[in-house]
Amino acid sequence: MTGRLSRRALLAGATGLMAIPALAVGARRARVVIVGGGFGGATAARYLRRAMPDLGITLIEPSRLHVTCPGSNGVIGGLGPLSRLEHGYGHLRSRLGIEVVHDTVAAIEGERRRVRLGGGQWIAYDRLIVSPGIDMRWNEIEGYDEAAAQVMPHAWKAGAQTALLRRRLEAVEDGGVVIIAAPGNPFRCPPGPYERAGLIAWHLSRTRKGCKVLILDAKDSFSKQALFQEGWKALYGDMIEWVSGANNGRVVRVNAAEGWVETDFDRFTPALANIIPPQGAGRIAVAAGLADAGGFCPVDPVTFESRLVPGIHVIGDACIAGEMPKSASSANNQAKIAAAAAVASLAGQGFGPVKAINVCYSLLAPDYAVSVAGVYEVADGRRAAVAESGGVSPLGADAHARKAEAEHAADWYAAICADAWGA
Structure with a gap:
């Protein structure tokens, strides 16, 4: 650093940042x-x-x-x-x-x-x-509410949702696509979705074949972007793809029952959707x-x-x-x-x-x-x-x-x- x-x-x-009298x-x-x-x-x-x-x-x-x-x-x-x-x-x-x-x-x-x-x-x-x-601000992404989060976990509060997303990841098969929907600013832990993408890719690269991690982002840039993109390339080649908001990356609606995720112009049906809402x-x-x-x-x-x-x-x-x-x-x-x-x-x-x-x-x-x-x-x-x-x-x-x-x-x-x- x-x-x-x-x-x-x-x-x-900075525990010693100041002395409290x-x-x-x-x-x-x-x-x-x-x-x-x-x-x-x-x-x-x-x-x-x-x-x-x-x-x-x-x-x-x-x-x-x-x-x-x-x-x-x-x-x-x-x-x-x-x-x-x-x-x-x-x-x-x-x-x-x-x-x-x-x-x-x-x-x-x-x-x-x-x-x-x-x-x-x-x-x-x-x-x-x-x-x-x-x-969570439910339904700001159309269709994403507390019930949908049991199918498409956000895992943005640690605990039961973390365990759920882990189980869903274990069920992804060879060739599966994992989508991470990242919200616009401000939100908790700005680098978090991109760390998650790397660690999901690490798991899949060791246990599965032909998988992909697709980040659909509401933003046009993100925290530590150059460092993440350098690391993703070095560690995982083309396995992780990031799509900016300006390039149709903003997720606008989901259907948990049918398993699809939509941006303004595209629909995706991934093996696993991790939706991080506003x-x-x-x-x-x-x-x-x-x-x-x-x-x-x-x-x-x-x-x-x-x-x-x-x-x-x-x-x-x-x-x-x-x-x-x-x-x-x-x-x-x-x-x-x-x-x-x-x-x-x-x-x-x-x-x-x-x-x-x-x-x-x-x-x-x-x-x-x-x-x-x-x-x-x-x-x-x-x-x-x-x-x-x-x-x-x-x-x-x-x-x-x-x-x-x-x-x-x-x-x-x-x-x-x-x-x-x-x-």
């Missing part, structure tokens, strides 16, 4: 409630506890195990079991004293500063951090009035406090963070900033701009990876990339360098998960 960030700084999404809030025990226990919510809980040992912290998350999206393409391609992506909340609860509530959030009342659980209980807060991830902020954020007409949540770029509802910070894939991509690394960094801003607010102190980073590794094969990193500052009212910061893997790198990147990817994953959920 080129650029000025050290490898150590990149591993855990330990602050008191008078005699009353303040409480911060966190909605969502993914990379954003779990990291926020840990860093709030680091800042204020006596702070009341409640983390609300329906699932007892979080299954990470990073690494899920590897499971689909056959690189390991889904269980290796599962992370529990025992460390947060037992070691850090964080109250972990496994329930849904049915409502958020910003004016009254309280949330209602699916079970009916109300929980009051002084500050709220919302990290709900994304939800997305928006998690539904609780929308219901709480935190999202705008575009479906995501505008925030103050300094503090990640909602621009629509005071006292609520929105982080991770749900928020509009300028040029910061929707990634695990971004959520990790935003969580630390939001935690620091919440602590400062509770103490009646100001909070100034803090830089954030993002780093993303993508596997094209088990021993071949590429990466990108960036630093983001607050400029002109938004998060913008700092010129000449971060960098991308160089084109033309040899096999040793690509293998080293794959090893770094594994190190990064271990570090960022430990930073969120603990050892």
